[in-house]
Amino acid sequence: TAPPSIPSVLGTGGIEWAAIAAGSLAFLIPVVIVTFALRRHLLRGVTFGAIRQG
Known part of the structure; x- marks a missing residue:
């Protein structure tokens, strides 16, 4: 990860x-x-949550 490599x-x-x-x-x-x-898949999930069904 990044934090342990900062001192280097x-x-x-x-x-x-x-x-x-x-x-x-x-x-x-x-x-x-x-x-x-x-x-x-990301766009489908975002639009599914934003568009009201029915």
């Missing part, structure tokens, strides 16, 4: 922003892939 990005010269950006991207990519894979 504190280098001797300060915060290693490249490592933070790479880590953020690594956490973001699976979320985007799952969202695109399930978007049809």
Whole structure:
């Protein structure tokens, strides 16, 4: 998970922003892939809850 890895990005010269950006991207990519894979089901659930039946 992300919180235990936070101290590892504190280098001797300060915060290693490249490592933070790479880590953020690594956490973001699976979320985007799952969202695109399930978007049809997600939209169906949202619209089903918003549209009143009958």
